[in-house]
Amino acid sequence: MPVVKSIEILLPKDAVYLAGSSIDGQVLLTLNSTLVDPIVKVELVGRGYVEWNEEIGASRDYSRDVICNNKADYVHKTKTFHVEDNWLKAGSHTFDFHLNLPPRLPSTFSSKIGHVFYFVQASCTGREHILAKKRVYLLVQGTSDLRRQRAVLNPLIVEVEKKISYNCCSQGTICLLVQMDKDTFIPGEKVVFTTEIHNQTNKCIKTVVFALYAHMQYQGFTPSAEHRSRSESSELLRQEANTHITAFNTTKVVSTFTLPLVLSLSSDAQHPEMIATRYELMVTIHLPWSLTNIKAKVPLTIINSPLDSTNYQDSKSQDLLK
Incomplete structure (x- = not known):
């Protein structure tokens, strides 16, 4: 039987986060047995990626497809939770977290060519092995410098x-x-x-x-x-x-x-x-x-x-x- 029964991230359902706002939630870790020297952490990650195939050399004597792509990292923050006495007993354990989104982020977006995505990821590691991991994607609305006037x-x-x-x-x-x-x-x-x-x-x-x-x-x-x-x-x-x-x-x-x-x-x-x-x-x-x-x-x-x-x-x- 594995030591970790489950790991969950508790966030408001269908929440939309504004760039520059805070994300408040909980990590719920449930253990089947005692875990010694655990590392329980939560990460906030935001990335963008585009990729498409494009034909080059079509006007010459040859043509071939190449992959065009680009990527960006918008945010990567990590919070490691304090575990008293470096052990956790069997049962459920709750860890509160508070993470801030940077201002001037692009909005969550998805198409066949491009993606901008944000997620919160919780993990539990014991003796250098990842015992459990959970990822929840976020809806983020970006902000800009243009003014409402x-x-x-x-x-x-x-x-x-x-x-x-x-x-x-x-x-x-x-x-x-x-x-x-x-x-x-x-x-x-x-x-x-x-x-x-x-x-x-x-x-x-x-x-x-x-x-x-x-x-x-x-x-x-x-x-x-x-x-x-x-x-x-x-x-x-x-x-x-x-x-x-x-x-x-x-x-x-x-x-x-x-x-x-x-x-x-x-x-x-x-x-x-x-x-x-x-x-x-x-x-x-x-x-x-x-x-x-x-x-x-x-x-x-x-x-x-x-x-x-x-x-x-x-x-x-x-x-x-x-």
């Missing part, structure tokens, strides 16, 4: 007008206007926007799609240390409205998106990161009768400075109560 200064209006051909020789114009009171948000916040559609055709517009996209750019290196970059986009949120806008008519649609509680922050273009992010709200009118569509792209900025931490925690609490 930007949100009040930048109302947005995006207008797209397009001439549409249909029924062989018929033509008309559709104008799509998207308006927002601000362009800067924090994770967990509601994004409210108004879409105004002017239908100057003799056809009916039945469907309008609203989607929020994250555009990621990854920075990596080949085995010969040559710099490479790779772009990828993903759809985070999506809504579809059945508008039924009749011919030569105008309709307004007010929509709301609630942002996820954990989001990568918008990146500063002057300081490229291993994983850089930008966000875009896209409003699309599908026109099956003309085999075309109209798109309005609205750039959004996601920030979370320490000044926003109170608003962020309020948004998180309201979301958990739903």
Whole structure:
């Protein structure tokens, strides 16, 4: 029978930790028998990693695939617990821990190409052998230096007008206007926007799609240390409205998106990161009768400075109560 029956990490369920905040928890160690000279410790680890295959030499007489990758260590802290008299009797033992996350961390993130992850790991070692180990992954929301005041200064209006051909020789114009009171948000916040559609055709517009996209750019290196970059986009949120806008008519649609509680922050273009992010709200009118569509792209900025931490925690609490 092994000496260690189990080792557990006790943390609040589904907690989201803000960069710069503290992690308070317990390590619960259960022994089947007495353990002499144990080392019981807990570690806080944060890492980032990107990797993809890329073809090089395609424009020459040869081509081959190389692996491009990059990695970063964001935090590594260790706390070793004091064991009185250097032995533990059979039964359960509880160890309290308090660990601080550094400020200015990137958010937890995962895709096919890149990952940013954080975990707390507890272990029990006896006579240089690891007897038990447990790892719990954390959700961490990053912070940035950008300030919340930007949100009040930048109302947005995006207008797209397009001439549409249909029924062989018929033509008309559709104008799509998207308006927002601000362009800067924090994770967990509601994004409210108004879409105004002017239908100057003799056809009916039945469907309008609203989607929020994250555009990621990854920075990596080949085995010969040559710099490479790779772009990828993903759809985070999506809504579809059945508008039924009749011919030569105008309709307004007010929509709301609630942002996820954990989001990568918008990146500063002057300081490229291993994983850089930008966000875009896209409003699309599908026109099956003309085999075309109209798109309005609205750039959004996601920030979370320490000044926003109170608003962020309020948004998180309201979301958990739903």
